Amino acid sequence: MSTDTNRRVEQPPLAEPTTWHEIDLTVNGRPVSAQVESRLLLADFLRGRLGLTGTHLGCEHGVCGACTVLIDDVPVRSCIILAVQAAGCAVRTVESLAEHGDPLSPVQRAFHEQHGMQCGFCTPGFVMTCTAMIERTQRPDQDVVADELSGHLCRCTGYRNIRAAAEQALDERFGTREAQ
Numbered sequence: 001m002s003t004d005t006n007r008r009v010e011q012p013p014l015a016e017p018t019t020w021h022e023i024d025l026t027v028n029g030r031p032v033s034a035q036v037e038s039r040l041l042l043a044d045f046l047r048g049r050l051g052l053t054g055t056h057l058g059c060e061h062g063v064c065g066a067c068t069v070l071i072d073d074v075p076v077r078s079c080i081i082l083a084v085q086a087a088g089c090a091v092r093t094v095e096s097l098a099e100h101g102d103p104l105s106p107v108q109r110a111f112h113e114q115h116g117m118q119c120g121f122c123t124p125g126f127v128m129t130c131t132a133m134i135e136r137t138q139r140p141d142q143d144v145v146a147d148e149l150s151g152h153l154c155r156c157t158g159y160r161n162i163r164a165a166a167e168q169a170l171d172e173r174f175g176t177r178e179a180q
């Protein structure tokens with residue numbers, strides 16, 4: 001048995017030096033300037049630094065979709081992108097859809113009316129992906145809708161009502177499929 005009780009345990013070296021960056025971006029339409037570490041994830045920046053906790057973190061591996069936000073109108077998983085990569089971009093989170101006291105956005109209302117949520121943990125991600133869909137110039141076909149929703153996991157509701165909510169929001173934006 002070793003008697004070397006004073007053995008010093010060295011810290012393992014960092015894989016890369018920590019560097020700080022000045023970034024400017026817009027978040028929910030407001031200009032934001034911040035100093036961020038190289039490794040700071042966008043999700044942690046939004047939640048921890050800006051207090052926008054509507055963006056949820058589930059898997060933190062880019063699998064569940066709960067952390068989805070829009071960057072320049074494109075759905076992106078904020079758990080696998082660095083805050084510094086959003087510099088110069090327009091980021092939108094679920095908080096941008098209806099400020100306190102505002103009516104729900106069409107997608108939020110559709111989720112409410114179609115019972116597209118239970119615990120709501122996955123909901124912000126679904127809502128942001130659906131928001132990007134209704135902002136397109138043309139209605140995505142059903143296969144595209146199914147494909148985009150398939151990138152999100154829900155552990156409680158099941159997907160039928162979520163799909164119905166997406167279709168309701170698309171119907172309201174583009175007209176019903178039958179009428180097209």
Ligand code: FES
Nearest residue numbers: 058060063065079
């Ligand atoms: S928390 Fe980002 S994809 Fe799951």
Ligand code: FES
Nearest residue numbers: 118120122154155
């Ligand atoms: S509503 Fe609970 S995880 Fe989707």
